[in-house]
Amino acid sequence: MTVPARPRVRLATTSLAGCFGCHMSLLDIDEKLLPLLELVEFDRSPLTDIKHCGPCDIGLIEGGVCNAENVHVLREFRANCRVLIALGACAITGGLPAQRNHLDLGLCLQEVYLTEPSLSRGGIPNDPELPLPLDKVHPLHEIVRVDYYIPGCPPSAEAIWQVLTDLIAGRLPQLPERLVRYD
Amino acid sequence: MDASSLSPVLDPILARWGRTPDRLLQVLREAQDATGWLSPELLAATARSLGLPLAHVRGVASFYSFLALEPAGEYRVLLSDGVTDRMDGSLELGERLCRRLWAEPDHTAGDGLVSVRRTSCTGLCDQGPAALVNGIAIPRLDGRVVDAIADLILARRPLDTWPVDLFSIPTNVRREDVLLRHGLSPGVAIAAALARNGAAPAGMIAELRASGLRGRGGAGYPTGNKWASCEAAPGESRYIVCNADEGEPGTFKDRVLLAREADLVFEGMTLAGHAVGATRGLLYLRGEYRYLLDSLEATLARRRAAGLLGATAGGGPAFDVEIHVGAGAYICGEETALLESLEGKRGIPRNRPPYPVTHGYLGRPTVVDNVETLCAAALIAVHGAVAWRRLGTTQSSGTKLLSVAGDCTRRGVYEFPFGVTVREVLEAAGADDPIAVQVGGPSGTLIDCAEFERHLSFEDLPTGGAFTVFGRGRDLFEVARQHVHFFAHESCGFCTPCRVGTSMLASVMDKIHDGHGSRHELAELDRLTSVLGNGAHCGLGHTAMNPVRDTITRFAPSYERRLASADFAPAFDLDAALAPARRMTGRDDPASHLGDAS
Known part of the structure; x- marks a missing residue:
């Protein structure tokens, strides 16, 4: 009896309020990209330029949620991905963008677009094309349910590889201490 | 207040406590009583006098919720915020008090006149809602009492001139058994224990072991074993600590023992000291029970005068007792946190093992026992193990004091033999329509009406003493949330x-x-x-x-019934989170709004 060829796992990735550093770390798995491509098929991702996510097995999201568009994208991922992973410090805690959370958004916009002489030409941008910022930056799990978290800024390539291969193999992902120790 | 004006305040306090670092908490507590709050200058002067780093002193001062590092007002009102207080309407009364005083909760109002804050359960659950004013308890708050308190504060009447009936706290003992009707005169139990010690090598400890007495604080460790381990531990000095830090919400039976049976408590401590070879005892009184301090000190003085404490305590070896008062930290009821607090530190639990019986107060072998346990030990000294074993169940000998509160008509302290069913207690307390009982406080077990035939005992439902009744209409989710x-x-x-x-x-x-x-x-x-x-x-x-x-x-x-139907919902309104940006940009187009996820 032959084992039926397993269909490849569909993987979607995106960056919300992040710096793409986590995506760079994903690419850092180097030569393991080739075995990865045997295991997975990319859906929506900066690597494929597919604009919207279809039904997927795994969604990998870096960055926190800072504006309305982030919310829409995150909801699209949650609705389509069986397993959703928060990738890196910003997705897990809000990270660097969340440094603005102790400032009032209105005062911030006023300072940048109205008061500060070097920037204040043209007033506060109000084009409907632009997503409106939320009053605070949130980690993913405050907006939708999140299944797994990969810590790090960015998480190491090895940590990402470990979690993805564990999930694909059907194991509960385990990150040994050396992969989550940063000092 | 400058440094020179501090010494008249601080010097007598330091003199009384002997200028040793392990009395830091007691010094801070009394200094605050004298000055209203702990100013940076006062902390610095205390640190200098005790030879401690300022950071250590600040660390201790900031740990205890009754110690104020900012001016907290001439009158500091702490409203007890236990579950039973709320059931009795404490939140509405708190609002009423704030309105009358023109005060905002958690802020000092009226040019430093008064602050109103909430504090954890103050152990007056049978006569709540309760409050502490400058550390002194006032039970049975209602609209009239709250208005009277507000008027007294606004008139700046000194606390010691307030009507005494405001402070009257009856013991509300509803059922007595062997312990509460012991009828022993001071000294009898000590003499009985000394006779036992004289008669057999293991004496009192062997009797205690035979009695099967287990700790009444909740954990139920065999008391005889504890005393034996302490007695056998190497060390040149030993200590007896009475844990009177009764902090478990819903529990107040130790308060009643301390108010009514102080002699029996000290008797138990003294004979424990004789049994294990300790010459000093410390009683750690929960800060909320500060109002009992004077009567406890008076009892100690009387016992010293009668020769029941001191060089030959009750005709035996030397023993004396010192009382320390806590400052609002539930965790200090945990025995090793309590020891830290007795040593003048933050109340942070130690690693166990080593246990206090070998490394306790100041690292010396120490017995830490609950108030009720020590009373029971005194009884066993007089009447013996066999009599004690006649009451209770196989693994839970003797009686247990229960603090019954909540939805019942006869709240108070009940002494029942172990093995009593929950239903029997409910019936005695006049609980008409109970739907649940919390046995042993929030850290114990909450049972529903299908389990009222269960027994209070270490075999079935262990308890430190709290017995809080919830009647029909009570929302148990809210109870859990408050806990x-x-x-x-x-x-x-x-x-x-x-x-x-x-x-x-x-x-x-x-x-x-x-x-x-x-x-x-x-x-x-x-x-x-x-x-x-x-x-x-x-x-x-x-x-x-x-x-x-x-x-x-x-x-x-x-x-x-509280769950939103969705798989997940954020804890906040996403559309409202866009409102500031909408306002700043003047936008109101569809893209500037966020609907539900569907």
Whole structure:
């Protein structure tokens, strides 16, 4: 009896309020990209330029949620991905963008677009094309349910590889201490 | 206040406490009583006088919730915020008090006249709602009492001239058994124990072992074994510590013992000292019971005069007792946190082992026993193990004092033999239509009416004494939520699983309360249970989940009816989070709004 060829796992990735550093770390798995491509098929991702996510097995999201568009994208991922992973410090805690959370958004916009002489030409941008910022930056799990978290800024390539291969193999992902120790 | 004006205040206090660093908490507490708050200058002067780093002094001062590092007003009102206080309407009364005083909660108002804050259960559950004014308890608040308090404060009447009936606290003993009707004169139990010690090598300790007496604080460790280990431990000095830090919400039986049976408590401490070879005893009185201090000190003085304490205590070896008063920290009821606090430090539980019987107060062999345990030991000294064993069950000998409060007509202290059923207690207390009982406080077990035939005993339902009744119409979800906030507030902050875990627990419960909960939150509560149970450093963290665990298994509908139907919902309104940006940009187009996820 032959084992039926397993269909490849569909993987979607995106960056919300992040710096793409986590995506760079994903690419850092180097030569393991080739075995990865045997295991997975990319859906929506900066690597494929597919604009919207279809039904997927795994969604990998870096960055926190800072504006309305982030919310829409995150909801699209949650609705389509069986397993959703928060990738890196910003997705897990809000990270660097969340440094603005102790400032009032209105005062911030006023300072940048109205008061500060070097920037204040043209007033506060109000084009409907632009997503409106939320009053605070949130980690993913405050907006939708999140299944797994990969810590790090960015998480190491090895940590990402470990979690993805564990999930694909059907194991509960385990990150040994050396992969989550940063000092 | 400058440094020179401090010494008249500080010097007598330091002189009384002997200028040793392990009395730091007592010095700070008395200094605050004298000056109203702990100014930076006062902390610096204390640090200098005791030879301690200022950071250490500040660390201790900031740990205890009764110590104020900012001016807290001439009158400091702390409203007891226990579950039973709220059931009796404490929140509405607190608002009324604030209105009358023109005060905002948690702020000092009226040019430094008064502050109104909430504090954890003050142990007056049978006569709540209660408050502490400058540390002194006032029970049975109602509209009239609250108005009277407000008038007295606004008239700046000194506390010691307030009508005495405001402060009257009856003991409300409803059922007496062998302990509460012991009828022993002071000295009798000490003499009986000395006779036992003289008759056999193991004497009193052997009798205690034979009696099967187990600790009454809740954990139920065999008292005889504890005394034997302490007696056998190497060390040149030993200590007896009476744990009168009765902090478990809903418990007040130790308060009644201290008010009514102080002699018996000290008798138990003295004969414990004789049995293990200790010459000093320390009684750690919960800060909320500060009002009992004067009568306890008077009892000590009387006993010294009668020769029952001192060089030959009751005809035996030397023994004397010193009383320390806590300052509002639930965690100090944990025996090793209590020892830290007695040593003048932050009340952070130690690692166990080593246990206090070998490394206790100042690192010396120490017996730490509950107030009721020491009273029971005194009884056993007189009447013997056989008489004690006649009461109770096989593994739970003797009687147990219960603090009965909540929805029943006869609240107060009941002494029942161990093995009594929950239903028998409910009937004695006049609980008409109970739907649940919390046995042993929030860190104990909450049971529903299907379990009222269960027995109070170490075999079935162990208890430290709290017995809180919830009648029809009470919302058990809210009870659990309030308890979870209590644990988050009382976590000592030392270990992350407890510090963060209890706060996460509180925010998940708040989210469900606000109607943003989903199945995800129920799973999250489940996960936090195991994090706290496995990861926390001490019993506080291990038991902080109990109210949630018990209510979710028995009163699941009180959770479920609050859940939003979605798989997950944020804890806040996403569309409202865009409002500031909408206002700043003047936009109101569809893209500038966020609807529900569907």
